[in-house]
Every structure is written in C-alpha cells, then in structure tokens.
Amino acid sequence: MKHPKIDRASLAVTLLGMIFCVLSAFEVTDALCVTRGCAIYRDFSLWGISLYWFGALAFTILLTVAVTPYRHFFNRVAAIFVLLDIPLLIVQILLWPCIHCLIVALFFGLILFFSRTEKKWMHRLFGLWLMVFFATGISAAKDSLSPWPIYGDRKAPIHLYFSPSCPSCHAMLDALLEKNENVYRIALYPIAKSASDIVQIHSLEKCLKEGLPIQMAVKQYQKEAHIEGNGWAYYRIQFHTFRNLMCLSRYGAGSVPFLITQTPFWQNVKPSQSVKDDCPVFSKNPQGVCVEEQSGSMKQLFESQTP
DSSP states (O other), X not given: OOOOOOOHHHXXXXXXXXXXXXXXXXXXXXXXXXXXXXXXXXXXXXXXEEHHHHHHHHHHHHHHHHTSTTXXXXXXXXXXXXXXHHHHHHHHHHSOOOHHHHHHHHHHHHHHHHHOOSOHHHHHHHHHHHHHHHHHHHHHHHHHOOOOOSBSOTTOSEEEEEOTTOHHHHHHHHHHHHHOSOGGGEEEEEOOSSHHHHHHHHHHHHHHXXXXXHHHHHHHTTXXXXXXXXXXXXXHHHHHHHHHHHHHHHTTOOEEOXXXXXXXXXXXXXXXXXXXXXXXXXXXXXXXXXXXXXXXXXXXXHHHTOO
8 A cells, every 4th residue: 555655844844843842842942932922821831741842742743643654644633733723823812922832833834734635624724724823923023012212221110101292291201200310210102193293202312312311301302303204214213103002002001191110100299290181192183282182090190199
C-alpha cells in the first residue's frame, strides 16, 4: 500500500512550532512578546503543566503521525488542533491578546494551509480560523501600541490625557502642576480633536524642546505656532495623537481630561479651581472648544474632594 507524502513545508512548520514551544516554555522567547497578555498568561497552566508544553506535544504528535504509516491522517490531526485553537483565539479577543499564542496559532494555521485537501470542510475550517486569527492580530496590535508622552515618562505615577481645546483639561493640568512640586512625576498625553489642536500640541512640543520649564511651556503653548497643514511635523503629531487616542480607548474612556494616578493630587483643591464638564474627544467647533458637554464628572471629583 502506497502512503501519501507529507508536504515538506508542513513538516518544516511543524518542526519550527515544536522548537518554538519548547523555547517559550524555558522563557527564551520572552523578548518577542510585547502585549499585556504575555505577562498575564505566562504562569497559566493546566494540571500544573505549562500550555507551551501542550503546544510542543501537539506538534510532536503531528511529526509522529507524519513519519508513521498513518500519515494519511496528518491533515485531519492538523485540522483538530486548528479547531481547538479557535476558542483560544476568541478568548484572547475578549480578554488580552498574546503574541506568543498568536505565533503558535500561526504555525497551526500554516500546517493546515499546506496540508489541506480538496475537501470543502477543511477549506471552511481554514477560512474560519483565518478570520479569528486576523481579529486577534488586530487586537494584539492595538494592545502592543504604547501611548506617546509629550512630556514625562511612561513610568510616571500620574498620567493625564488632555486636549488643548478642552477647558477642563487646562484646569486639571494647572491643578496637577500646582499640587506636584516634582513635575517629573507627571506624564502628559495630548489628544488632537481638531487641526488647531495639532498646531498647539506642536507649539507645546517646541517649547519643551527649547528647554522651557513645563509650567512656562503650558502657559505659552496656546499661542499661535507655524506648522504646515501637509508637512511632516503635522502628520507626525497627528499619528502620535492617534496612538494616544487608541490607548485612551483601551480604558473605555471617551472624553478628556482622563487621569490615571496613584497620587490623590486633587485633595485640598480650592473651589475656585473647579472645572467645567468633560469634553468628548470627537467634539469640536471652529473656536476649538467643547460644544457637547456631559454632566460634570470632573467637577464633581474636584468638589467632592474639597474638605
């Protein structure tokens, strides 16, 4: 009886998948993973065994089938592992994506792609896997994108997302600078709601690069700054602020100012520093101020913390 040959590409991918899982189990490939899911899933195990070892076992089973008289079952075994992988990818879409898991899933998908037959169910299974894999990849790309601080460090204990055309943001920023003598504890992330915002963000960036203290730069950045509407600086800032907008969306926030802090800086804020309502990030008008207002959550925050 003549046994079918296994595609060499399938064998090569299977071997690479097994090697990758073994290296991951020993934390050799940790540098590849930049998403939060990697850290969250790193210690996850089943019956006390790391999931990477289960992945290595799956690839070993495929290699074993490929070199035995039962090699005609290779594509079906590959299809079973792809089918089992789809729910794991869906979990990552709903929770936290993991680059390591995506790489392992890619190996399984490639094996099925190279070894699939003319049977329609295998093509449909591959199509389903491809859609779920693509959605998980987008989620991982969004999760791995870090925000752009125009001032401060990402490890600072106080993060403020703000827009130049948001009155509440100015009041919040003034309160931050007043209540924190060490301004290096603050990181500022601008959000551009309009073209005029981009101009002002560029002005603030220039002031900071010129060495002005943050307090003085904040007072001056609203002045008119020259920036070409189709120039490199314009699109660079537009891209960076879009990064910040994506990161803001991860927190489920839709308005600014948005504060992430481990320091109760608002304590003892004077009533005269109470602010107007939050500004939706997509609200804008020719004057560059908010035209839509939500009930004053930030105002309530300031007033409720006043003794």
